[in-house]
Amino acid sequence: MCITYNPTLFIHKGGRMRNYTDRQKQRFPLTRRQFLQAAPALTGLTLASFASLQAPTALWAAETPTPGGTLRHIGPQQPMFDIHATVSYATQLVNSLVLGKLVRFAMGPGVDPADFTLEPDLAERWETSPDGLTHTFYLRRGVRWEDRPPVNGRELVADDVKYSFERALAMSGYARLLGKIEKIETPDRYTVRIHHAEPFAPFRHNLAEVWTSIVAHEVEEKYGDFKSADAVRGIGPFMLQKYEPGVKSTFVKNPNYWRKGLPYLDSIEWIYLKDKGTILSLFRAGKVDIPYYDARIGRADVPSFRQTNPNYHIVFWPWLAVRTLAFRLDKKGAPWTDVRVRRAMSMAIDRKRWVEALLEGEGWTDPGPVPAPMKEWKLPTDQLGPGKKYLEYNPKEAKRLLAEAGYPNGFKAKVTNFPGYGPEYVEDLQLLVRYLKDIGIELEIVNEEYGKYISGSFLGKYEDMTWGPSSVFTEVDSYLYFFFKSGEKANRSHVNDPKLDELVLAQRRTLDKAKRKEIIDEIQRYAAEQVYYIYTPYPKNIAAWPPWVKGYWPKNSFDRGTQLQRVWIDQSAR
Structure with missing residues (x-):
């Protein structure tokens, strides 16, 4: 069976959208599953080529938003609602609709998904001392919490920020991304001053991440924590109206939201539906508006979807997460503790x-x-130095290295993963397993449910190896510190390398961007040689949404509150 590709797609490249059409029906000779079966032996495949055109102006047309309506949005079920008690992306997604942060990333139509320009949010302005040790934030006045107990619409004050940051420092798995904070001062009701023990280059950028959201102390005093739906009280564009576990969460417009006139939507139904086939069927029929938390649809579904829903927007866009095979490097005597094996x-x-x-x-x-x-931080492959050759396909040399390390016949091991990310993730892992089997390494795939995976394998608690995507980070430091810093929970390979520790900490302390880039380049060269993780090829994401959903645009962020507050529904097009 062959797949015939004849799609008309909107392609995002370099901050712009492009429309491409396969004018001549080209044929791709293998299905994904057939490719998986034959992958190591494939040669000479002919891929479809597409003509690049300008995006239709209708997508960019200036339209007057019409308030009202409900957005039906598929999303993952969060393990809990406490933003500081878990690193779950699902918890960040739902909380972003309700909570607020000091700063936010620019987002919306026309903004590159990888553009992380900071904009004021709860803080209207900020200052940083010349030595980079002191950051002062000036809060907006008159910003109020939602008008429900126990916050009852009171005003946001500096003590809320101090309380939230101290709680994050004590509890969050991402706390190290705030740097070494010595103290937090509140000289008045609307000023927060944060003092660092040493310069921390990523600090202000990281404040736009959802896990730094501001929470109210009264909620924890009443409920003991923020884990339950009853404890969801915020200052953002929406309020949690109803939580139906395993079914959906319903969010409604927050009348107290400080951005007047926003959000445009009356409500969002965040639907906890897992079956991809069911989701796609509902999406085709217009029964749901956004088919996943990032509007993702499967690559294999694009051609048929374009035929059944020709007016829907379909966008390829650059997704920041990485997919890795991690090793228990702390497991004495394991084959992969030898760099030759990796x-x-x-x-x-x-x-x-x-x-x-x-x-x-x-x-x-x-x-x-x-x-x-x-792109501003990524070192091109041809500049990686000696480590470059370990990214090249060379099964003969791979077998030689295995034999040299004492494993001429390979070995067996287990690899954990969470299959719920989607069938394409599962197929990617299967392909990786086939490639490794070709040199004698047999991996047994162990599927885990999400709760176990996110609190176990995702944090380095597994037997042999684990494979899966990283969280989405928007600052380069997070992909270095969490992956390589010894002792960090998210260091899934249990890397313990003094040289890497020194380099990772050095780039954090370096405020000069050019000098910091030199250090990060050195990290990339060294990491390529040591192969502490195997980074598998990564696809661009594919997002889709219907023509009646206006103002939507993909973003490398879990901040759906900022993204969706300007989205509106054109009821005439529904």
């Missing part, structure tokens, strides 16, 4: 063929440790 495993993967054939060219062969879309 290098062999890396050389067993035909990354170029993976991207060309499985991803139709829409992806990156070298996505880590710095994600490819982070």
